[in-house]
Every structure is written in structure tokens, then in C-alpha cells.
Amino acid sequence: MRKESILPLSGFSLRQKLTWLAAVLMGLMLVAVNVGVYRGTVDFYFTGVLVVAWINVILAVSLNLINGFTGQFSLGHAGFMAVGAYVSALLTIHLNWPFPVVLLLGALVAALLGFFIGLPTLRLRGDYLAIATLGFGEIVRVVLLNLDITGGPRGLGGIFPKTTFFSAEVLAALTIIVIGNIIRSSHGRAFIAVREDEIAAEAMGIDTTRYKVLAFAIGAAFAGLAGGLFAHHQMFIDPRSFTFQRSIEILVMVVLGGLGSITGSVIAAFVLTILPEALRGMAEYRMIVYALLLIGLMLVRPQGLLGTKELRDMLGIDRVRWLKAEQPAAGALKSHGGDGR
Amino acid sequence: MSLLEVRDLTMQFGGLTAVDRFNLNLNEGDIVGLIGPNGAGKTTVFNCLTGMYAPTSGEILLSGQRINGLHPYEITRLGMARTFQNIRLFKQLTVYDNIRIAFHSQSRYNLAAAVFRLPQYAKDEREILEKTEELLEIFGLYEHRNEIASSLPYGEQRQLEIARALATNPKILLLDEPAAGMNPQETEGLTNLIRWVKERFGLTVFLIEHDMRLVMKLCERIVVLDYGITIAEGTPEEIQNDPQVIEAYLGEEVL
Amino acid sequence: MQEVIQQLVNGISLGSIYGLIALGYTMVYGIIRLINFAHGDIYMIGAFVGYFAIRNFNLSFLPALLVAMAVCAALGTAIERLAYRPLRNSTRIAALITAIGVSFLIQNAALLAWTPDPRSYPDVFPLRTYEIGGVFVDNRQITILSVAVALMVVLHYIVNFTQIGRAMRAVAIDADTARLMGIDVDRVISFTFALGSALAAAAGVLVGIYYNRIEPTMGAMPGLKAFVAAVLGGIGVIPGAMLGGLVMGVAEVAVVALTASTWKDAVAFAILIVILLVKPAGLLGRQVREKV
Numbered sequence: 001m002r003k004e005s006i007l008p009l010s011g012f013s014l015r016q017k018l019t020w021l022a023a024v025l026m027g028l029m030l031v032a033v034n035v036g037v038y039r040g041t042v043d044f045y046f047t048g049v050l051v052v053a054w055i056n057v058i059l060a061v062s063l064n065l066i067n068g069f070t071g072q073f074s075l076g077h078a079g080f081m082a083v084g085a086y087v088s089a090l091l092t093i094h095l096n097w098p099f100p101v102v103l104l105l106g107a108l109v110a111a112l113l114g115f116f117i118g119l120p121t122l123r124l125r126g127d128y129l130a131i132a133t134l135g136f137g138e139i140v141r142v143v144l145l146n147l148d149i150t151g152g153p154r155g156l157g158g159i160f161p162k163t164t165f166f167s168a169e170v171l172a173a174l175t176i177i178v179i180g181n182i183i184r185s186s187h188g189r190a191f192i193a194v195r196e197d198e199i200a201a202e203a204m205g206i207d208t209t210r211y212k213v214l215a216f217a218i219g220a221a222f223a224g225l226a227g228g229l230f231a232h233h234q235m236f237i238d239p240r241s242f243t244f245q246r247s248i249e250i251l252v253m254v255v256l257g258g259l260g261s262i263t264g265s266v267i268a269a270f271v272l273t274i275l276p277e278a279l280r281g282m283a284e285y286r287m288i289v290y291a292l293l294l295i296g297l298m299l300v301r302p303q304g305l306l307g308t309k310e311l312r313d314m315l316g317i318d319r320v321r322w323l324k325a326e327q328p329a330a331g332a333l334k335s336h337g338g339d340g341r
Numbered sequence: 342m343s344l345l346e347v348r349d350l351t352m353q354f355g356g357l358t359a360v361d362r363f364n365l366n367l368n369e370g371d372i373v374g375l376i377g378p379n380g381a382g383k384t385t386v387f388n389c390l391t392g393m394y395a396p397t398s399g400e401i402l403l404s405g406q407r408i409n410g411l412h413p414y415e416i417t418r419l420g421m422a423r424t425f426q427n428i429r430l431f432k433q434l435t436v437y438d439n440i441r442i443a444f445h446s447q448s449r450y451n452l453a454a455a456v457f458r459l460p461q462y463a464k465d466e467r468e469i470l471e472k473t474e475e476l477l478e479i480f481g482l483y484e485h486r487n488e489i490a491s492s493l494p495y496g497e498q499r500q501l502e503i504a505r506a507l508a509t510n511p512k513i514l515l516l517d518e519p520a521a522g523m524n525p526q527e528t529e530g531l532t533n534l535i536r537w538v539k540e541r542f543g544l545t546v547f548l549i550e551h552d553m554r555l556v557m558k559l560c561e562r563i564v565v566l567d568y569g570i571t572i573a574e575g576t577p578e579e580i581q582n583d584p585q586v587i588e589a590y591l592g593e594e595v596l
Numbered sequence: 597m598q599e600v601i602q603q604l605v606n607g608i609s610l611g612s613i614y615g616l617i618a619l620g621y622t623m624v625y626g627i628i629r630l631i632n633f634a635h636g637d638i639y640m641i642g643a644f645v646g647y648f649a650i651r652n653f654n655l656s657f658l659p660a661l662l663v664a665m666a667v668c669a670a671l672g673t674a675i676e677r678l679a680y681r682p683l684r685n686s687t688r689i690a691a692l693i694t695a696i697g698v699s700f701l702i703q704n705a706a707l708l709a710w711t712p713d714p715r716s717y718p719d720v721f722p723l724r725t726y727e728i729g730g731v732f733v734d735n736r737q738i739t740i741l742s743v744a745v746a747l748m749v750v751l752h753y754i755v756n757f758t759q760i761g762r763a764m765r766a767v768a769i770d771a772d773t774a775r776l777m778g779i780d781v782d783r784v785i786s787f788t789f790a791l792g793s794a795l796a797a798a799a800g801v802l803v804g805i806y807y808n809r810i811e812p813t814m815g816a817m818p819g820l821k822a823f824v825a826a827v828l829g830g831i832g833v834i835p836g837a838m839l840g841g842l843v844m845g846v847a848e849v850a851v852v853a854l855t856a857s858t859w860k861d862a863v864a865f866a867i868l869i870v871i872l873l874v875k876p877a878g879l880l881g882r883q884v885r886e887k888v
Contacts, residue, residue, distance in 0.1 A: 073689055120873050127631050127692055131823065132872055135865030138820075142862035178456050185455035185462065186441075186448035186469065193442045196431035202413035203391065203423055205446035205509050214452075244816070248696060255693060287704040294697030299682055302690045 016316045023315060037165045047165050051233050053273040054168035055226045058175045060253040060265040062222030065179050067251070068259035068308075069188070070215035071195025072122070073130040077223050077250050079137035082242035084110040084224025085231040086150055089159045092232065099162045103171075103228040110224025111217045118216035122209060137247055144239040155238025156231075163233040171229065175222050180262055182218070191215055195260075245287070252290050255297060258304030263311040268304075343368050344545055345390075345421070345513055350399035352385050352569075359385040361569040362399070365547075367513065372539060372546040374556040376580075377566035378589065383549045384426055386566070387515055391423050392416040403513075418446050422511035424502045426518050426549075432491035436482055436501055437473065439490050443508035444469040472508070479541075480504045480534075496527045500534070507542060514539075516548035520555050528552055532559055557581070565589070598730040603849050609737040609806065611845020612744035616799035617822030618829065618837035619751065620672075620792025626768045626832030627788050629688060633695035634675055635796055636819015637702035642668045642797025643717075643810045644710065650718045657720040657805075661743070664801050665794040672793025673786045681782070699819075706812035714811040717804040740802045747798055748838060751791070755834060760787055768832065821848075821864040828871050830881025839879060843867075 036042040066074045088106035091097050121132045144150045182188050190211045193201035198208050231237045253272050257264025276286050345367040352360040360382040375383050388394045392413040401409045403419055431439050450461040477483040480500050499519055520528045532555050539546050550556045557577040565573040567589040573580055580586055617639050624632045642664045649660040679698050683691045725734045755761040766774040767784045775781050804810045825844045829836025851863045
């Protein structure tokens, strides 16, 4: 039996070594930021920017599940976010329920809506689905504008500021873990199969409709969660926070990072949240930069920065060996003969 | 009771009758061929059997259970798997993942087990891994396991597609022109592979093929379709000597 | 009854504008299967070009209309050549994302150049209202309707009775075969964009005159609604776009008359979702089956 370690400690390429270095540096930076925020040495404004970055991570990763992994095309993510934001904000304002509970309920209502929207519209393909989800997002916005309880165009104010840097960070991490774990399972492979070839997926025993609806429901749940965090961070929401433009901003993050790469979405969410703050003088050019970014990416690198690669791929961590290493005795490592590998 | 029974299967597209009152009986262990000129409705029969099309009329019974109108994935889970005429692999995925995806319906764990990495997840995933490697070995694809499916040579893509269909654990395997685009040596290899796989996995095979050498050598029974109508059915010898078949399809050059 | 007819007149005026924009969507989609998201913004540019032509160059209505159409035809072809053509062989989603990018680029560039403030359109026609049996029709509505009808007749002629029109139909059915038959597919696609963009520009000028108000973000909503109109009529079907536009216009006016005007933007999308579910090929479209 050949010895298989999880990490090929001797066999790293230069590129992998550099990625390790970058990953370790980023990890240290993250620790430093956490300590800084905890001690109160990071200024209030920048802490706010980081909160928004974590919220954007949740939005981008959850949209990536729908658009990147499952290959559907949703332009209505802001709609789900809006639902989560309003539901949780109203529960806080009127009933003052505990923060985790209102967040959960916001996510749940968004998921339900994702399910009911998904069920009929997912018979549509590609660009038709894009337009239908866009339409859904607009309908949500118009409904929010017209209801009394949502304050109509005046919006909702006086939401208690309950979102902290740490709650946003923990929930973003949770999102990454949950969606990551789903992707690396037989269910996740079903999502990817739907993206690759629906007819072949069906022929392999995969209920494609179920997985499309599931992707929408899960994606919507996390968008709703992000909406709840957003509402309790801004303390004020109105329908203008959740326009089509918002959906496009999230889409840009997903496309820039790579459709089908969670790592890419996380990096892109951070870059696209912090960069505009750094270039604050150019605020009015932001949407132009986004537009050029989209066009340029599609022309030059349509797969985005990372394509479908994840951090662990780039670090050279082999999943299969990992799985085998979990139970080395059970004969999972049968010899494959001397075929020269 | 036969494993697969098709009674008066008819498929119409608008005014066009693509398949007209098609009948078939497959018993366990059979290996039956479906031949006919281009456009005779062979693939349409496959598409009806596997749920890609809902037949206009007729009955399809799999182990006595009526399956018309079921979704393709349901039919696959009931034990009928297929390959495609124009190869439908997950082209951008690795050979490995192509097979692993097909084990989908054999993993029992639910979403929560995946999210929380419960023991059932590890158990099923390990099992899938073992079975995948086993299949890859059988088909001689193990060395290629990390390659992207579309980068494989044509013949190996065909083999991968068969391996992938087997991963769904079928009782009946439908092969749509498995030898298309293969040279005589490759076809020879494929003929042996199909025969071997059939024994090894205890399969019943129903295949569409234009390559007469493969069909005559492999099949115990042959059904001939022309313009959607079954014009003959019998052993390879009977088919070769059937005047109607010769007229409709085979012509002199083949025999 | 008079009220109903009055609303019908208003709806048809609005609907013929949607129809003009929808034609561009439907032609482009029919030929390269792309939802040209930037189409609504070309319509906006058309309105602005007309505005400057009338105000700064003292052109009268018809010359201003033609200038706007010409400028937008050039813009449309330029967008196709620079942004869409390089992606002709990539995925449809990549092309769609690019189109969204182009739309945002135009809209935000216009916001920078012309500020977000609405402008009032110069008065080309003094408003004159006629009463026919209790129904009021004004000369602007008559202009819109007659320009729209005239343009549609021209389009119908081009598509059905000219060589380039025949080439367009051929490319729409099968671009590869059309190329083998000696048709310059790139030229046909350029021409289609030019034609569609010119019609959108005309719609822009007409809207400026009708509502007397233009702004850089004006393209987004009518753009989407016109797309819905195209889907409603059956995407790729030219008479369908017109029919869809009229139905949309009338439906929207009806909803505004019956409820509050704030609901009107939801109408289009509700119609869209219903039509996609009930008859995805649209009113005049044909269902196609995917080959397995």
C-alpha cells in the first residue's frame, strides 16, 4: 500500500508556494483586523466598510451557487435581499425579537419566496430566466413601494444597529462553509451537472428541476440573511437600496471572481467593496468602472479571475486523498497495479 | 414477466408519425439490436423509453411498472440507463467527476448530512469513491481520471459514457450508436467490451447501431425500423435473409 | 365608454412607442439570440440627440428625427462591432453579461455628461387637441402613431422585399448555412443593429415630444418593458413585437386608470412571468423543441 499524505509536502510548485504565502499573509491580516476591531483601534468608518464587505461576501457566494455552480442566471438577487431586509427590520422595529431570530426569519421568508418563484420560472432557460428573475426583483421593489407597512418610498428608519463586524464575519464564514460543504457533496455535484448538461444530468438520475429550485431557495435564503445584516447595519432601508443596479453589483462580484469559485467570490467581494472606498474621489465613476470591468472581463477572461478553482486546489490539497486518509484501514486504498502512476 | 415490455408505442410530432405502434419484449439477459435507415425513428424510440419524450400513445412497462410520462431521472432510477448518439458527457469536468455524478442516486445522505459532514456523508462518499475507481479501472480510464472529459480521444469518450451509464446501476442499458465514428479495431474492442460488461454487471442490452458487423455479432435478436414502422424482427440470420429488410435498408453491398 | 376609448387611445400611443423599441430587441434576438440590454439606452441616446438637434441646431421635427436615427444606427453598429462581435462564439451568458455592461456604461456615461436632472423637450409642435365624440386626441399622439406606422411599413418592406431583408431572414434561420450560401453574415448583423437602433432612436424622439421630459435613466424601464413586449409577441417575430407593444401599452394605461400609477412598473413583469409560463413562445411565436 502506497503512503498517501494529504499534502504533497515535497512536491509544491513555485506557484503553489506563492499561493501558500499569500494565503498565510491574508490569514494574518484577517487576524490583525479582528484584533484591531476587538480592541477598537480600527476606526469606526473603516469597520463599517468591512461589515459591508462581509455582507457582500454572503451575497456573492450565494449568487454564485445559483449562477456559477448551477448555471442558472438570476438577475433578481437584490429582490431576495430586500425581502430579508424588510422582514427582519419590521420584526425588530415592531416586536424587538432577538437579532438571530429576526435574521433567521428574514432568510426563511426569502427562501420561501425563492422556492415559489423558482418552481414555475425554472422551466425557462438562460436568458429568459434572467429576464424573469429581473422582473421578479422589480416586482418586489414595486410592492415595497406600495405597501403601507414598508413605509412605501419613504422607507423604514429607526432600525436598531445590531449588526457588528463580528456577527457579519461569523455569518459570512458560515455561508462559505455551508455552501462549500454542499458543493463538495453528491448534491453539489448534482448542481454542477445541471450546469454542465441538463439532459445528461437527467439521464444520470438527477432531478434537475428539484436542484434548480433548491439552488434558488438556498441562494435566496442567504441573500435574505445578507439583507437582514444590511438593514441592521444601515439602520435605514428604502426600496432604492434594492434596485436592479444592486443585483448587477453582486453579479459583477461573482463574474469577476469566477462563476463557480467560492474563493473568487470572496476575494472579489472584498476588492470591489474596499477599492471604491480607497478611490473615493472617483465615486461617480464607480458604475462606469463596473461596466468596463464587466465588458473587459467577458472579452479577455470570461471565466473570471479564478475560473472554477478554489483556494484548496491552488494550494495543492487533494480532496480524494483527503477522503481516503480519513479511513486508511478500510481497504479504500486498494492497489491499482503498476500502471506507472 | 419480461423486464421491459413496450406495447404499441406511438410518437407523433405534429402531423408526422415518427414511431408507429412499436412493440418490444426484453427479457433479462437479452441483447437486442435496433436497426434501420437514417430517420427511421430509432433514437425517438430511445427518447420515449427514457422519458425524454412523452409518447403519444402506447404503453411502456419496466418490470411490470408503467413508466410512460415519468421524468428521465425517475426512469434512470428505476434501472434503465442510456448513452447518447452524439455523446453527452459533462465535457468540462474531469473523467472522475463524470462518473461520480452518475452515482448521485446511490448516495443516501441528505443536504443536512452534507452541510454538517455527518458520518453518513463520509460513508457514502467513500463508497462512491471506491466504486468510481473500480469502474475507471474496468474501462481502463484510471490513468485519465484527472483529465477533462472533452480532451479524451473519441473512442475513450464513448467508453466513458458507457461507464457513466453503468454507474447509475442499471438493469437495462440502452446504447445509441456506440460504435459511431470508430475504426474496425476499435469496434472490435467495443463489441468485446459490451459483451463482457453485460456479463459482469448482469445487464440487459438494447442498442441502436449502424455497424452491421457489431450488430450481427453481438445481438441475439434484431428489430428493424423503417419510417417508424417495425418491418422485421428476428435473429441475425433471419434479418439478413429477410427480403423486406434487404429492400428497405441493407441493400446488396452490406451482405 | 368614452373613458374606455380615451384610455385606449392613450394606450395605443404609448404602445406604439414600446412597439418601436421592441422591434429592435426582436430583430437582434432573432438573428444572434442575444438580449441586447443596451437597446433601451440607445433609445435614451436617440431622445438626447433629437433634443440637441432641435435645441442647439434649430432643426425641425422631421430632420431631427432623421439625425437621431442616423446617429443611433451608427452607435448600434459600433457597439455590435466592439463588444458583441468578439463574443460571437462564446457562451450566451457571456454575451448577455457584456450587454448588461454596455447598458450600464452608456447610462452612466450619460449621467456624467448630462447630469441626472430631467430636461424638458423643446416644443416642436404647439399642442393642439381635437375632440372626436367626447374622446380627446392631440396632435402629438397623431404624430407618434403616424411615424410609428410609417416606420413599420418601411421595415416591413425592407425585411420582406429587399435583398438585405431576405439575407436577414436567412441568417435568422441558420447563420452557418446562410454563410455557405454566400451571405456576408457580419454585414447582415451590422445592418440589423443599425435598423433596430434607428427605430429605438425614433421612439426616443417621440417620447421626448409626447412626455416633454428626458433624462439619462429614461432608457432602463421602457427598455425592459419593450423587451417584455417582444417576448409577449413572440421573440424573433416582427409583427409580434408590434402587437406585444400595443398590448403592453394598453395594459399599462388600464392599470394606471384602475389603480395607482405606482403599480404600473409591475404590470410589465407580471405579464412577462405569466406569458413565459403559459405560452413561452409568445402570442405569435412557434414552439421549438430541443433536440436530444
